Amino acid sequence: MPITYTSGEQVEVYRFSIPVTIGVPLLALFVQAFLPLRFPRFAVYIDLPLLVTIFFAMARRSPVAGLFTGAVIGLAQDMLGHNPIGIYGIAKTVVGYGASSLGVKLDVENAGARFLVTLGFYLVHSAVYFTVARGLVNMTQTWSWSRGILAGLANATLGTVLFFLLDKFKQRT
Amino acid sequence: MESVLGRYRNLIILVGVLFLQVLGLATQVKRGGGNDPENTRLIRIWAVGAITPFERALVWGQNGAANLWHNYFYLRGVRAENRQLKDQIEQMRLEQVRLSEDAAQARRLQTLVAFKEQFISRTVAAQVIGSSGSDLSRTIYIDKGENAGIKRDMAVMTADGIVGKVLVVYPSVSQVLLISDQSSGVGALLEKTRLQGVLRGTANGEVVLERVMSDEQVPVGETVLTSGGDQIFPKGLPVGTVSKVGAGKDLFLNIKITPAANLSKLEEVLVLVEKQERQAIAEEGVHVRAADILAQRLPSVPDKPATDAKSTQGATAGATTGVPKPAAPNAAVKPAGAAGTAPSQTPKSPSSPSNASTVPAAGPSGKATDRTSTPQKNAAAAVNGQQSDTSQTPPAKATPKPAEPTAPPANSPPPATESSPQ
Numbered sequence: 001m002p003i004t005y006t007s008g009e010q011v012e013v014y015r016f017s018i019p020v021t022i023g024v025p026l027l028a029l030f031v032q033a034f035l036p037l038r039f040p041r042f043a044v045y046i047d048l049p050l051l052v053t054i055f056f057a058m059a060r061r062s063p064v065a066g067l068f069t070g071a072v073i074g075l076a077q078d079m080l081g082h083n084p085i086g087i088y089g090i091a092k093t094v095v096g097y098g099a100s101s102l103g104v105k106l107d108v109e110n111a112g113a114r115f116l117v118t119l120g121f122y123l124v125h126s127a128v129y130f131t132v133a134r135g136l137v138n139m140t141q142t143w144s145w146s147r148g149i150l151a152g153l154a155n156a157t158l159g160t161v162l163f164f165l166l167d168k169f170k171q172r173t
Numbered sequence: 174m175e176s177v178l179g180r181y182r183n184l185i186i187l188v189g190v191l192f193l194q195v196l197g198l199a200t201q202v203k204r205g206g207g208n209d210p211e212n213t214r215l216i217r218i219w220a221v222g223a224i225t226p227f228e229r230a231l232v233w234g235q236n237g238a239a240n241l242w243h244n245y246f247y248l249r250g251v252r253a254e255n256r257q258l259k260d261q262i263e264q265m266r267l268e269q270v271r272l273s274e275d276a277a278q279a280r281r282l283q284t285l286v287a288f289k290e291q292f293i294s295r296t297v298a299a300q301v302i303g304s305s306g307s308d309l310s311r312t313i314y315i316d317k318g319e320n321a322g323i324k325r326d327m328a329v330m331t332a333d334g335i336v337g338k339v340l341v342v343y344p345s346v347s348q349v350l351l352i353s354d355q356s357s358g359v360g361a362l363l364e365k366t367r368l369q370g371v372l373r374g375t376a377n378g379e380v381v382l383e384r385v386m387s388d389e390q391v392p393v394g395e396t397v398l399t400s401g402g403d404q405i406f407p408k409g410l411p412v413g414t415v416s417k418v419g420a421g422k423d424l425f426l427n428i429k430i431t432p433a434a435n436l437s438k439l440e441e442v443l444v445l446v447e448k449q450e451r452q453a454i455a456e457e458g459v460h461v462r463a464a465d466i467l468a469q470r471l472p473s474v475p476d477k478p479a480t481d482a483k484s485t486q487g488a489t490a491g492a493t494t495g496v497p498k499p500a501a502p503n504a505a506v507k508p509a510g511a512a513g514t515a516p517s518q519t520p521k522s523p524s525s526p527s528n529a530s531t532v533p534a535a536g537p538s539g540k541a542t543d544r545t546s547t548p549q550k551n552a553a554a555a556v557n558g559q560q561s562d563t564s565q566t567p568p569a570k571a572t573p574k575p576a577e578p579t580a581p582p583a584n585s586p587p588p589a590t591e592s593s594p595q
Contacts, residue, residue, distance in 0.1 A: 040437035079220030081310030
């Protein structure tokens with residue numbers, strides 16, 4: 001039985017089947033945990049769960065669905081590490097809410113818009129993570145603009161390609 | 174009121190969800206300082222249980238394919254490698270002779286001061302199957318857990334050096350905190366200068382040695398070992414080498430370390446599941462005086478040719494005076510009869526140059542033979558993996574001469590008895 005999310009706006013809202021709704025985030029978490037063993041720089045520059053959060057949030061165009069999607073994916077990502085659970089959760093909740101809110105107002109179907117949106121939300125995610133980790137958990141963090149922008153560009157490029165692949169799983173409501 | 178709630182419904186839900194997560198974070202920080210995942214073990218086990226079976230299956234498949242390729246198809250260069258490895262084994266056997274002597278001496282000295290040391294008694298090999306997937310949490314997952322006897326805070330290492338410690342243990346999987354994580358800490362010391370410090374990871378994933386005073390001299394390239402002070406890693410395990418030394422904060426140096434183990438490409442690791450703390454036990458019956466030990470370090474004088482030995486026959490303790498080389502203490506005190514039986518105790522091979530060369534130097538009592546052949550036999554026996562019979566023999570009490578090492582250093586020139594043809 002497919003899960004549907006609708007908003008009050010007159011925009012195109014998509015739904016996803018249950019296997020895709022559960023399987024794609026799980027696959028993203030799995031790849032994110034496995035690939036750094038072979039490609040150590042992968043974890044430094046790429047955040048696949050974030051890309052999946054942005055995609056689902058923008059496609060569903062429902063802020064509530066978006067924030068819950070982000071919260072669940074973020075908390076699952078927290079569970080795989082050793083830092084307190086909730087840092088990624090908070091950051092991805094904010095991104096999920098923002099991406100879906102933006103998806104309601106903007107056309108995010110073309111590659112250019114997707115690239116910019118992903119780049120922007122990567123920086124938002126990094127900023128929220130940095131603030132929470134440093135302010136609430138007292139973790140030692142250093143902010144680097146160069147690294148942030150470089151990683152943002154890498155994620156935006158990968159995200160643009162990934163979103164076109166994930167578009168195949170979209171179902172019109 | 175209803176219209177306000179309806180209008181800001183999404184925002185209210187967002188604030189509510191964020192508030193719950195902040196509350197959860199605060200609880201974790203209050204309970205265990207934030208960095209103790211054991212407090213949230215029950216929650217984490219869901220994610221670990223969902224992800225690790227796939228990782229384990231993928232690693233298993235990957236290894237199977239790699240083994241099939243390397244063991245059955247891609248065998249190019251194996252012969253050359255085999256030859257090279259055999260040469261390496263020979264070199265290492267020679268090195269072993271020297272090191273075993275040093276170790277025996279160290280054990281004797283440790284016995285004197287009742288020194289207790291930790292020994293690695295059992296390790297479990299484990300495959301690395303995953304990571305946290307975040308550069309802010311430098312942890313890996315291994316495919317062994319409680320079922321394999323792994324417990325929290327056990328040391329994890331490779332043949333190259335230490336890797337980290339076990340952080341959380343699940344039934345069939347464990348999470349390992351790498352030494353490059355900023356929440357890790359390892360007691361370490363510099364090999365030559367013996368300066369002690371604390372090894373920590375940084376936010377960038379680098380490894381630094383902290384708490385070394387800035388007025389100390391730390392050379393780049395020096396080896397760093399574990400100090401054993403953390404009660405997790407036994408003393409003396411390789412950690413890495415000093416790659417950069419700079420001024421740090423608060424009168425301390427900032428010493429960057431290149432880890433000995435390649436932390437970014439780990440495949441198999443060893444978990445130290447059992448270590449023993451015991452006092453070193455010296456070999457019984459071996460009592461070497463300090464003067465003898467010192468004499469072993471001095472260069473020896475080469476043997477005289479056989480003709481010289483013959484000319485000194487009949488002299489009192491002819492071999493002692495006739496052979497200029499320092500005598501082995503055990504040989505010097507043996508009576509003639511006992512010395513004469515020595516060759517039968519250690520069967521000689523005709524092809525052995527050392528044995529062949531010692532025959533001409535033998536005096537009528539057989540003392541010279543015994544004296545000159547013993548060290549070489551010991552070395553040859555040690556090289557062949559046999560235990561030297563002379564190691565059980567008490568050293569001389571009467572001889573004032575410095576003792577000849579029972580096993581000469583591998584890199585030292587061979588005894589000069591080869592130049593005595595009959």
